[in-house]
Structure formats: C-alpha cells, structure tokens
C-alpha cells in the first residue's frame with residue numbers, strides 16, 4: 001500500500017516537533033516536506049534536532065504543494081497561518097488535519113464550506129488527547145443532569161489563545177444539553193474585572209497560565225448538596241500523538257468536515 005505523504009507546518013514548535021517524530025516513526029506515513037516561517041530552501045536536518053530527515057523546508061505553502069506531492073497537511077502553528085494553510089491545502093486537494101487552536105466560528109464555517117465544495121476530508125481537532133476527548137464527552141453527559149457548570153483550563157504560559165480550544169469545545173458540547181442560563185447570583189458584581197471569567201451562554205470559563213503546566217482542564221458541576229469534578233491532564237505532548245495519527249488515517253477515508261475527534265471515535 002502507498003504511504004500517506006504528509007506536510008507538517010510548525011516543525012520547530014513544541015507540538016510540530018513531536019509530530020515530525022511521530023510521522024517519521026509510523027510505518028505507512030512519509031514526511032514529504034515541512035512549512036516553517038523561516039529557513040526556506042533548507043533541509044529539515046539543518047534547522048532542528050532531526051538528524052535523519054532531509055526533507056525540504058518551505059516558507060510558502062503554495063511553493064511547497066507545487067513542488068512536492070502530498071496527501072495530508074498537519075498544521076500546528078498559529079490561527080492566522082493555520083487558516084491560510086488549510087485554505088490553500090484544500091485548493092490543492094491536500095487534506096488538512098489542524099491542531100492549531102484559536103479559530104473564530106466564522107473561520108470554522110468558512111472551512112466547512114470549502115470542504116463541502118471540494119468533497120475531501122478535513123479534521124480540526126482542538127485536542128488530540130483521548131483523555132481530553134472523553135472528558136468532553138463525559139461533561140456533555142453530565143450536563144443533562146447538572147445545569148450549573150464552570151470550566152477551569154490550565155496551560156503553560158507560552159500559550160497564545162485564551163480560552164483554550166478545548167475549553168471552548170467543552171462549552172459548546174455542554175451547551176447541546178444545557179439550557180442557556182446566567183449562573184451565580186443574579187446581582188453579582190465583579191469588584192475586580194475578569195474575576196468571574198469568560199461568559200459562554202452564562203457558564204464561566206477560567207484560564208490559568210503558569211510555567212510548569214502543559215495542558216489541564218477541570219469541568220466542575222454543582223447541584224444541591226453535591227458537586228461533580230471531571231479532570232484531564234496532559235503531562236507530555238506525546239499524549240497528543242496517537243490522536244494526530246488517528247486523524248491522519250481517518251482524514252484519508254472521509255470526504256467531510258470534522259470538528260472534534262469525538263466525532264470520529266468509535
């Protein structure tokens with residue numbers, strides 16, 4: 001069987017470098033090229049700790065996709081670059097697997113429409129860790145029985161977007177079961193701005209940023225005389241890689257837009 005040829009955007013990043021390792025180690029996957037903001041025209045083993053890999057580095061995705069044959073683009077960059085890469089990849093019939101977070105609803109809708117026009121698969125995954133996916137699914141289940149919920153997401157202090165993509169996706173999944181309602185005292189007042197966190201349909205999302213953390217989230221439900229806490233922790237970025245691998249394999253078999261790995265989990 002032919003190998004799945006993959007382009008990775010963001011190969012020098014925390015996630016992108018893990019993804020390069022995963023692709024290189026996976027039978028059936030082949031790294032075709034990488035997209036880096038800098039280092040156009042060089043080889044991957046000249047720009048990072050990847051001794052074995054001499055695939056070409058491109059700064060521009062169009063140059064890349066005109067020069068190398070690719071099946072899948074894995075994007076682990078920043079939202080502006082991720083959107084641009086996903087749009088161009090689709091226009092070249094290359095299937096995007098996007099782990100980058102921070103997209104607006106309008107951007108997700110635009111990608112969904114492009115995928116509908118093209119008829120090839122595209123997966124946007126705010127979190128690739130199986131435990132995080134289960135946490136979100138359990139939170140949705142619990143929301144049927146608990147109307148009051150707050151989300152606390154905790155990440156390393158190099159993270160650019162807040163709230164995290166996972167926290168937003170969790171809130172969206174909960175909102176499929178929970179009726180919209182403002183939580184807390186109807187007359188509560190913040191004496192320090194932001195004390196009650198972000199407001200998603202009346203439920204609150206709190207973002208913690210600290211060195212030492214990787215990616216963690218608690219979903220706290222409260223009802224009369226009881227609370228229920230769901231918690232997930234990613235202690236290393238390798239925790240995300242089996243999800244990236246599954247997404248790459250799956251995106252080759254589908255012709256639709258998927259937002260969230262829970263939609264492709266058996």
Ligand SMILES: NC(=O)c1ccc[n+]([C@@H]2O[C@H](COP(=O)([O-])OP(=O)(O)OC[C@H]3O[C@@H](n4cnc5c(N)ncnc54)[C@H](O)[C@@H]3O)[C@@H](O)[C@H]2O)c1
Pocket residue numbers: 009010011012013014015016035036037076077078079081098099100101102125126127128129161240
């Ligand atoms: N879906 C998940 O499970 C998951 C897990 C962890 C992180 N993330 C997300 O992945 C993204 C990357 O996270 P990170 O911690 O690896 O960040 P990082 O800052 O370590 O890496 C991002 C990389 O993207 C590169 N980059 C920026 N613009 C680029 C461009 N135009 N072309 C090519 N490369 C470009 C940067 O140079 C950098 O090397 C973030 O949006 C983060 O929220 C998702």
Ligand SMILES: O=C(O)C1=N[C@H](C(=O)O)CCC1
Pocket residue numbers: 101126127128155156159160163164165166167214215
């Ligand atoms: O490290 C990050 O940045 C992470 N981002 C994702 C998010 O925003 O939910 C997933 C976890 C790690």
